[in-house]
Amino acid sequence: MSNEKHHIVPYRVYALVLVALLALTFASIGIVSIELGKYTVAAALIFATIKSFLVLTYFMHLKYDKPYIKAMVAFVFAIFFVVIVITFLDYLYRT
Amino acid sequence: MEQHAHTQHDHFDAEASKIGMWLFIFTELLLFGGLFIVYSVYRFMNQEAFHLAAVELNTTIGAINTVLLLVSSMTIAVSTTTLQLKKKGLTLFLLGITVIIGIVFLVNKYFEWGAKIDHGIWPGSEHLKTAFSQGEILFFGLYYVMTGLHALHIIIGLIIILFAAHRVYKGTVNENRAALLENAGLYWHLVDLIWIFLFPLFYLIH
Numbered sequence: 001m002s003n004e005k006h007h008i009v010p011y012r013v014y015a016l017v018l019v020a021l022l023a024l025t026f027a028s029i030g031i032v033s034i035e036l037g038k039y040t041v042a043a044a045l046i047f048a049t050i051k052s053f054l055v056l057t058y059f060m061h062l063k064y065d066k067p068y069i070k071a072m073v074a075f076v077f078a079i080f081f082v083v084i085v086i087t088f089l090d091y092l093y094r095t
Numbered sequence: 096m097e098q099h100a101h102t103q104h105d106h107f108d109a110e111a112s113k114i115g116m117w118l119f120i121f122t123e124l125l126l127f128g129g130l131f132i133v134y135s136v137y138r139f140m141n142q143e144a145f146h147l148a149a150v151e152l153n154t155t156i157g158a159i160n161t162v163l164l165l166v167s168s169m170t171i172a173v174s175t176t177t178l179q180l181k182k183k184g185l186t187l188f189l190l191g192i193t194v195i196i197g198i199v200f201l202v203n204k205y206f207e208w209g210a211k212i213d214h215g216i217w218p219g220s221e222h223l224k225t226a227f228s229q230g231e232i233l234f235f236g237l238y239y240v241m242t243g244l245h246a247l248h249i250i251i252g253l254i255i256i257l258f259a260a261h262r263v264y265k266g267t268v269n270e271n272r273a274a275l276l277e278n279a280g281l282y283w284h285l286v287d288l289i290w291i292f293l294f295p296l297f298y299l300i301h
Protein backbone atom coordinates (compact mmCIF):
# COMPACT_ATOMS: atom_id res chain seq x y z
CA MET A 1 0.00 0.00 0.00
CA SER A 2 1.32 3.40 -0.88
CA ASN A 3 0.80 5.11 2.43
CA GLU A 4 4.22 6.68 2.60
CA LYS A 5 4.31 9.94 4.56
CA HIS A 6 4.55 12.89 2.26
CA HIS A 7 6.25 16.18 2.77
CA ILE A 8 4.72 18.34 5.53
CA VAL A 9 4.81 21.93 4.35
CA PRO A 10 5.73 24.38 7.13
CA TYR A 11 3.24 27.19 7.97
CA ARG A 12 5.88 29.78 7.12
CA VAL A 13 5.91 28.74 3.44
CA TYR A 14 2.13 29.25 3.14
CA ALA A 15 2.31 32.60 4.94
CA LEU A 16 5.08 33.83 2.63
CA VAL A 17 3.19 32.66 -0.48
CA LEU A 18 0.06 34.50 0.72
CA VAL A 19 2.06 37.71 1.29
CA ALA A 20 3.54 37.37 -2.22
CA LEU A 21 0.07 36.75 -3.75
CA LEU A 22 -1.42 39.80 -1.99
CA ALA A 23 1.54 41.96 -3.01
CA LEU A 24 1.16 40.84 -6.64
CA THR A 25 -2.59 41.58 -6.51
CA PHE A 26 -2.03 45.15 -5.32
CA ALA A 27 0.87 45.58 -7.74
CA SER A 28 -1.38 44.54 -10.63
CA ILE A 29 -4.06 47.02 -9.51
CA GLY A 30 -1.35 49.70 -9.33
CA ILE A 31 0.16 48.95 -12.73
CA VAL A 32 -3.22 48.94 -14.47
CA SER A 33 -4.03 52.41 -13.09
CA ILE A 34 -0.93 53.73 -14.90
CA GLU A 35 -1.72 54.37 -18.55
CA LEU A 36 0.19 51.70 -20.45
CA GLY A 37 -2.12 51.69 -23.42
CA LYS A 38 -2.18 48.38 -25.21
CA TYR A 39 0.31 46.84 -22.75
CA THR A 40 -2.22 47.03 -19.86
CA VAL A 41 -3.79 43.69 -20.78
CA ALA A 42 -0.38 42.03 -21.12
CA ALA A 43 0.81 43.46 -17.78
CA ALA A 44 -2.31 42.29 -15.91
CA LEU A 45 -2.06 38.81 -17.45
CA ILE A 46 1.64 38.50 -16.58
CA PHE A 47 0.83 39.26 -12.93
CA ALA A 48 -2.05 36.73 -13.01
CA THR A 49 0.26 34.10 -14.53
CA ILE A 50 2.87 34.59 -11.80
CA LYS A 51 0.13 34.33 -9.14
CA SER A 52 -1.30 31.14 -10.66
CA PHE A 53 2.20 29.67 -10.78
CA LEU A 54 2.60 30.34 -7.03
CA VAL A 55 -0.81 28.78 -6.27
CA LEU A 56 -0.04 25.67 -8.37
CA THR A 57 3.49 25.24 -6.98
CA TYR A 58 2.90 25.80 -3.26
CA PHE A 59 -0.82 25.69 -2.41
CA MET A 60 -1.50 22.79 -4.78
CA HIS A 61 1.72 21.06 -3.66
CA LEU A 62 3.13 20.52 -7.16
CA LYS A 63 6.59 21.42 -5.84
CA TYR A 64 6.44 18.32 -3.61
CA ASP A 65 4.67 16.03 -6.10
CA LYS A 66 6.24 13.39 -8.30
CA PRO A 67 7.54 14.53 -11.70
CA TYR A 68 4.81 12.76 -13.69
CA ILE A 69 2.07 14.81 -11.97
CA LYS A 70 3.97 18.03 -12.76
CA ALA A 71 4.35 16.84 -16.36
CA MET A 72 0.60 16.14 -16.65
CA VAL A 73 -0.30 19.62 -15.36
CA ALA A 74 2.28 21.26 -17.62
CA PHE A 75 0.88 19.29 -20.57
CA VAL A 76 -2.69 20.54 -19.98
CA PHE A 77 -1.53 24.17 -19.78
CA ALA A 78 0.56 23.62 -22.92
CA ILE A 79 -2.51 22.32 -24.80
CA PHE A 80 -4.51 25.34 -23.65
CA PHE A 81 -1.72 27.70 -24.76
CA VAL A 82 -1.49 26.02 -28.19
CA VAL A 83 -5.27 26.35 -28.67
CA ILE A 84 -5.07 30.09 -27.86
CA VAL A 85 -2.17 30.58 -30.30
CA ILE A 86 -3.99 28.71 -33.08
CA THR A 87 -7.22 30.64 -32.43
CA PHE A 88 -5.44 33.99 -32.70
CA LEU A 89 -3.40 32.93 -35.72
CA ASP A 90 -6.82 32.58 -37.30
CA TYR A 91 -8.39 35.82 -36.05
CA LEU A 92 -5.33 38.04 -36.46
CA TYR A 93 -4.87 37.17 -40.13
CA ARG A 94 -8.50 37.24 -41.23
CA THR A 95 -9.15 39.73 -43.97
CA MET B 96 -6.07 -9.52 -0.17
CA GLU B 97 -3.31 -9.94 2.38
CA GLN B 98 -3.99 -8.94 5.97
CA HIS B 99 -2.70 -5.62 7.26
CA ALA B 100 -1.78 -4.69 10.78
CA HIS B 101 -4.22 -1.79 10.94
CA THR B 102 -7.93 -2.24 11.49
CA GLN B 103 -9.12 -0.57 8.28
CA HIS B 104 -9.02 -3.19 5.54
CA ASP B 105 -10.76 -1.30 2.75
CA HIS B 106 -8.65 -0.19 -0.17
CA PHE B 107 -6.99 3.20 0.19
CA ASP B 108 -4.50 4.66 -2.23
CA ALA B 109 -3.59 8.29 -1.60
CA GLU B 110 -1.69 8.63 -4.86
CA ALA B 111 -4.54 7.28 -6.98
CA SER B 112 -6.94 9.67 -5.21
CA LYS B 113 -4.65 12.56 -6.05
CA ILE B 114 -4.35 11.55 -9.74
CA GLY B 115 -8.13 11.21 -9.96
CA MET B 116 -8.58 14.70 -8.52
CA TRP B 117 -6.05 16.18 -10.91
CA LEU B 118 -7.74 14.55 -13.91
CA PHE B 119 -11.01 16.12 -12.79
CA ILE B 120 -9.25 19.49 -12.34
CA PHE B 121 -7.95 19.23 -15.93
CA THR B 122 -11.53 18.98 -17.22
CA GLU B 123 -12.43 22.04 -15.13
CA LEU B 124 -9.43 23.99 -16.43
CA LEU B 125 -10.41 23.24 -20.01
CA LEU B 126 -14.07 24.13 -19.31
CA PHE B 127 -13.06 27.59 -18.06
CA GLY B 128 -10.25 27.67 -20.63
CA GLY B 129 -12.84 27.47 -23.40
CA LEU B 130 -14.71 30.40 -21.87
CA PHE B 131 -11.48 32.40 -21.57
CA ILE B 132 -10.85 31.84 -25.29
CA VAL B 133 -14.40 33.00 -26.10
CA TYR B 134 -13.76 36.08 -23.95
CA SER B 135 -10.42 36.86 -25.62
CA VAL B 136 -11.81 36.50 -29.15
CA TYR B 137 -14.82 38.73 -28.40
CA ARG B 138 -12.57 41.23 -26.67
CA PHE B 139 -10.31 41.27 -29.74
CA MET B 140 -13.32 41.87 -32.01
CA ASN B 141 -15.05 44.45 -29.75
CA GLN B 142 -12.21 46.35 -28.05
CA GLU B 143 -14.00 49.68 -27.58
CA ALA B 144 -17.20 48.07 -26.30
CA PHE B 145 -15.35 45.85 -23.81
CA HIS B 146 -13.49 48.91 -22.55
CA LEU B 147 -16.74 50.83 -22.03
CA ALA B 148 -18.55 47.92 -20.38
CA ALA B 149 -15.68 47.02 -18.01
CA VAL B 150 -15.77 50.56 -16.55
CA GLU B 151 -19.23 49.66 -15.18
CA LEU B 152 -17.77 46.94 -12.94
CA ASN B 153 -16.65 47.75 -9.41
CA THR B 154 -12.87 47.17 -9.12
CA THR B 155 -12.96 47.58 -5.32
CA ILE B 156 -15.45 44.76 -4.76
CA GLY B 157 -13.47 42.59 -7.20
CA ALA B 158 -10.24 43.33 -5.32
CA ILE B 159 -11.87 42.54 -1.96
CA ASN B 160 -13.09 39.19 -3.32
CA THR B 161 -9.59 38.47 -4.67
CA VAL B 162 -8.05 39.07 -1.25
CA LEU B 163 -10.76 36.92 0.39
CA LEU B 164 -10.13 33.97 -1.93
CA LEU B 165 -6.34 34.20 -1.57
CA VAL B 166 -6.62 34.20 2.24
CA SER B 167 -9.09 31.28 2.20
CA SER B 168 -6.72 29.32 -0.06
CA MET B 169 -4.00 29.87 2.52
CA THR B 170 -6.20 28.75 5.43
CA ILE B 171 -7.20 25.47 3.73
CA ALA B 172 -3.58 24.86 2.68
CA VAL B 173 -2.46 25.33 6.31
CA SER B 174 -5.24 22.96 7.44
CA THR B 175 -3.61 20.11 5.46
CA THR B 176 -0.40 20.77 7.39
CA THR B 177 -2.15 20.90 10.78
CA LEU B 178 -3.89 17.58 9.96
CA GLN B 179 -0.47 15.98 9.32
CA LEU B 180 0.69 17.41 12.66
CA LYS B 181 -2.35 15.78 14.34
CA LYS B 182 -3.84 19.10 15.44
CA LYS B 183 -7.48 18.19 14.83
CA GLY B 184 -9.01 21.20 16.60
CA LEU B 185 -6.88 23.68 14.69
CA THR B 186 -7.66 21.87 11.41
CA LEU B 187 -11.40 22.19 12.01
CA PHE B 188 -10.97 25.85 13.02
CA LEU B 189 -9.08 26.62 9.79
CA LEU B 190 -11.70 24.82 7.69
CA GLY B 191 -14.39 26.85 9.47
CA ILE B 192 -12.56 30.08 8.60
CA THR B 193 -12.28 28.91 4.96
CA VAL B 194 -16.03 28.25 4.78
CA ILE B 195 -16.88 31.61 6.38
CA ILE B 196 -14.64 33.45 3.89
CA GLY B 197 -16.28 31.54 1.03
CA ILE B 198 -19.72 32.62 2.25
CA VAL B 199 -18.58 36.26 2.56
CA PHE B 200 -17.36 36.01 -1.06
CA LEU B 201 -20.83 34.87 -2.15
CA VAL B 202 -22.51 37.67 -0.15
CA ASN B 203 -20.29 40.21 -1.93
CA LYS B 204 -21.20 38.60 -5.25
CA TYR B 205 -24.90 38.86 -4.32
CA PHE B 206 -24.61 42.60 -3.70
CA GLU B 207 -22.47 43.09 -6.81
CA TRP B 208 -24.94 41.28 -9.09
CA GLY B 209 -27.82 42.96 -7.24
CA ALA B 210 -26.43 46.43 -8.04
CA LYS B 211 -26.09 45.48 -11.74
CA ILE B 212 -29.61 44.08 -11.85
CA ASP B 213 -30.95 47.24 -10.15
CA HIS B 214 -29.39 49.21 -13.02
CA GLY B 215 -31.31 47.01 -15.44
CA ILE B 216 -28.25 45.07 -16.58
CA TRP B 217 -28.84 41.35 -16.82
CA PRO B 218 -28.75 38.94 -19.77
CA GLY B 219 -31.69 39.66 -22.05
CA SER B 220 -32.95 42.74 -20.13
CA GLU B 221 -34.73 45.48 -22.10
CA HIS B 222 -32.29 48.14 -20.88
CA LEU B 223 -29.30 46.03 -22.02
CA LYS B 224 -30.85 45.40 -25.43
CA THR B 225 -31.81 49.03 -26.10
CA ALA B 226 -29.07 51.15 -24.44
CA PHE B 227 -25.97 49.05 -25.13
CA SER B 228 -24.01 47.99 -28.21
CA GLN B 229 -23.59 44.39 -29.35
CA GLY B 230 -20.05 44.24 -27.85
CA GLU B 231 -21.23 45.48 -24.45
CA ILE B 232 -24.05 42.90 -24.46
CA LEU B 233 -21.41 40.21 -25.14
CA PHE B 234 -19.25 41.53 -22.28
CA PHE B 235 -22.10 41.41 -19.75
CA GLY B 236 -23.22 38.00 -21.02
CA LEU B 237 -19.72 36.63 -20.45
CA TYR B 238 -19.53 38.43 -17.10
CA TYR B 239 -22.69 36.74 -15.83
CA VAL B 240 -21.84 33.30 -17.25
CA MET B 241 -18.21 33.22 -16.09
CA THR B 242 -18.61 34.75 -12.62
CA GLY B 243 -21.85 32.74 -12.21
CA LEU B 244 -20.15 29.45 -13.11
CA HIS B 245 -17.32 30.43 -10.77
CA ALA B 246 -19.79 31.18 -7.95
CA LEU B 247 -21.37 27.75 -8.55
CA HIS B 248 -17.90 26.25 -8.05
CA ILE B 249 -17.56 28.21 -4.80
CA ILE B 250 -20.85 26.70 -3.56
CA ILE B 251 -19.75 23.16 -4.55
CA GLY B 252 -16.32 23.79 -2.96
CA LEU B 253 -17.98 24.85 0.30
CA ILE B 254 -20.07 21.65 0.35
CA ILE B 255 -16.93 19.53 -0.26
CA ILE B 256 -15.03 21.36 2.50
CA LEU B 257 -17.92 20.88 4.96
CA PHE B 258 -18.04 17.19 4.04
CA ALA B 259 -14.27 16.87 4.58
CA ALA B 260 -14.52 18.79 7.88
CA HIS B 261 -17.22 16.40 9.06
CA ARG B 262 -14.92 13.44 8.26
CA VAL B 263 -12.03 15.13 10.07
CA TYR B 264 -14.33 15.63 13.07
CA LYS B 265 -15.34 11.94 13.00
CA GLY B 266 -11.68 10.97 12.62
CA THR B 267 -12.06 9.01 9.36
CA VAL B 268 -9.95 11.69 7.69
CA ASN B 269 -6.73 11.78 9.69
CA GLU B 270 -2.96 12.09 9.30
CA ASN B 271 -2.82 8.62 7.71
CA ARG B 272 -5.81 9.09 5.41
CA ALA B 273 -5.72 12.73 4.41
CA ALA B 274 -6.67 12.35 0.73
CA LEU B 275 -10.22 13.72 1.09
CA LEU B 276 -9.06 16.91 2.79
CA GLU B 277 -6.18 17.32 0.35
CA ASN B 278 -8.50 16.88 -2.64
CA ALA B 279 -10.97 19.36 -1.13
CA GLY B 280 -7.99 21.73 -0.86
CA LEU B 281 -7.02 21.12 -4.50
CA TYR B 282 -10.58 21.91 -5.59
CA TRP B 283 -10.64 25.13 -3.54
CA HIS B 284 -7.29 26.20 -5.00
CA LEU B 285 -8.68 25.55 -8.49
CA VAL B 286 -11.54 27.95 -7.68
CA ASP B 287 -8.93 30.46 -6.50
CA LEU B 288 -6.84 29.89 -9.64
CA ILE B 289 -9.80 30.67 -11.93
CA TRP B 290 -10.60 33.84 -9.99
CA ILE B 291 -6.97 34.97 -10.36
CA PHE B 292 -7.71 35.28 -14.10
CA LEU B 293 -11.34 36.44 -13.85
CA PHE B 294 -10.38 39.42 -11.67
CA PRO B 295 -7.99 41.15 -14.10
CA LEU B 296 -10.01 40.25 -17.21
CA PHE B 297 -13.32 41.65 -15.94
CA TYR B 298 -12.60 44.12 -13.15
CA LEU B 299 -9.09 45.43 -13.73
CA ILE B 300 -8.58 45.96 -17.44
CA HIS B 301 -10.61 48.88 -18.71
